[in-house]
Amino acid sequence: MLWTASEAAAATGGRAIGDWSVNGVSIDTRTIAPGDLFVALKAARDGHDFVAQALEAGAGAALVSRIPEGVAQDASLLLVEDVLTGLEALGRAARARSKAKVVAVTGSVGKTSTKEMLRTVLGAQGRVHAAEKSYNNHWGVPLTLARMPVDAEFAVIEIGMNHPGEISPLAKMAQPDVAMITIVAPAHLAAFDGLEGIAREKAAIFDGLEPGGVAVINGDLEVSPILDKAARAQTANIIRFGEAEGNDHQLTDVSIRDTCTVAQGVAAGAPVLFKVMAPGRHFATNAMGALGVVTALDLDLAMATTALGQWSAGAGRGAREIIALDAVDLSLSVELIDDAYNSNPASLTASLEVLAAAEPKQAGRRIAYLGDMAELGETEQELHAQIAELPSMEKVDQVHCVGPLMQGLWQRLPAHQQGRWCATSDEMTAGVAQDMGAADVVLVKGSLSMKMARVVDAIRKMGQSPAERDG
Missing domain, CATH: 3.90.190.20 (Mur ligase, C-terminal domain)
Structure with missing residues (x-):
């Protein structure tokens, strides 16, 4: 059980109709599972138009701002003033009740593949929760949080952006114990004043760090000092990764093979040798960043390097x-x-x-x-x-x-x-x-x-x- 009617109502300040419970949260009737809470978001279409369909498909309840036409007055619903605001409140409540160690990931490139690396690595050492897709925007982050099981030991939250000011509120919602930036590169330049502007926006992920949190930063970048400064402003501990000397987690050799990448280096003073089942120097670099997260969480480094060998790139991402x-x-x-x-x-x-x-x-x-x-x-x-x-x-x-x-x-x-x-x-x-x-x-x-x-x-x-x- 993920949410009861009374828990969801208390979390959102809404009014529950019926005494229901749900074991999942969905925004899409095409993939909804029996027992899910259907969230009637407004996007290209108004989700309220699909509430009846969702309930017929077995949804346990629906999060709505009004009772839609064709839906019974006593149907299992959670009425709120605004559906997106309600989903955000549900996400915050899920984070507040969770004892999981939360890792947030952003970057111009490699957010989703690194999230999946972390799912693999952390999953070898405990129960891990992460979005099954690239849910990293204003509704994806609260949706991922709202789906977090109470017994999760780790959670990986991907955070993205297209314009200035988007990352900070999502980071504050996620409240990560560790925040990682894969890379800052020319992307969405039309909305920013150059690479420095992108770096400042990416660094806003540190705004949400929990007290004593850790910032895991790519130390090879021209804009790495901007990331460092933002992390220090939040009094974060800093772990730097990359190929340059002086990084806490340093790659010393990368061999790109036909179907995999073999890398070696030093992680927090210890020699490491690992393989990922996808060719690409960038995968090796982000894997070293993932080991930085493992160090930040005080987990077993040997188990993590072994688990990396089970990771491969997903569809559309190499x-x-x-x-x-x-x-x-x-x-x-x-x-x-x-x-x-x-x-x-x-x-x-x-x-x-x-x-x-x-x-x-x-x-x-x-x-x-x-x-x-x-x-x-x-x-x-x-x-x-x-x-x-x-x-x-x-x-x-x-x-x-x-x-x-x-x-x-x-x-x-x-x-x-x-x-x-x-x-x-x-x-x-x-x-x-x-x-x-x-x-x-x-x-x-x-x-x-x-x-x-x-x-x-x-x-x-x-x-x-x-x-x-x-x-």
Whole structure:
């Protein structure tokens, strides 16, 4: 049982109708489970329009600001003045009653993958709660908190932003014992006065630290002093991680393999050697940050390094899969690197480094499908074109570009690397079957607005289904 009617009413200041209890919290009738509390948020559609459907699907109750049309007056409801405010109050109450050690994570790149690393690492040492998706905004954070089981021993809360002033209130809601910043990089530049402005906003995560809390900071950044200053202002203990000398958790060697990354270094004075099942220097760096969180929580470092070997990248964030092109000859296949969820200069640089390290079989090539990077401000044209100068690009055989900004990169590429340029991902999908052959390694990446997942889907559709392969 997660919430009773009386507990939820006390937490929100609302009025409970009926004597109900719920074991989950949901905002989507498509994924709602029996016994969930349905939260009727207003987004693209008004959630009140779906309350009847949610109750019919087995919801234990609904959090509403009015009794919707078609819903019985005695239905199991929690009436509040405003649904989002009610959800926030529920999240705060969940945090207040919990004895869990809470870790908050933010950064321009790597928030979600690091959250999942921490889920894996902390889960090896206790009961851990974390959002199953990238729920890091004004409703995602309170939703994650409201779902936190009473018996959780650890909780990992991802916090994101698009504009100034968004992180601090979410951090104060989460009240973390440890707050980690993965990296500060050019992202959402259109809303900030340069990288320093982004750093100050990311550093606002320390505003919510509990007394005696720990700030885990990437110490390799140009703006690391800004993060340090903000942490000291909250009298936080500081753990720095990265490759530079002087970091408390220092990477001394990173080996990017075809399907994994092996790293070694020193963590709080102790030598460490670990592996993560995803290629990428950035994954090794964030894994060292995760070990910084382990140190901050005074947990077993050896168990943590072992657990890191069980972590792999998720869908849309660097996950790799083999697409069989022939039902009989399974050697005829392409390897897909699905990094289509989002993109900015830092994450694209890291992804291209992964592609460059990939080892195509036989005569396979390295191919990239790259979509526009959004919200980069006045320098967006040049930031796209500069990708052509990255050392890793020398190993990429062909680059297909999607969007008006990526046209600048496409035009700067030498002729032998120029693939196709299309205005939209839908146009690009039409030709993917002709773009590649057996043994190619293919990276797909772009900002979410570019819908590069459609290119991923088109590549997957080239493959044979398991049933066809079994035949």
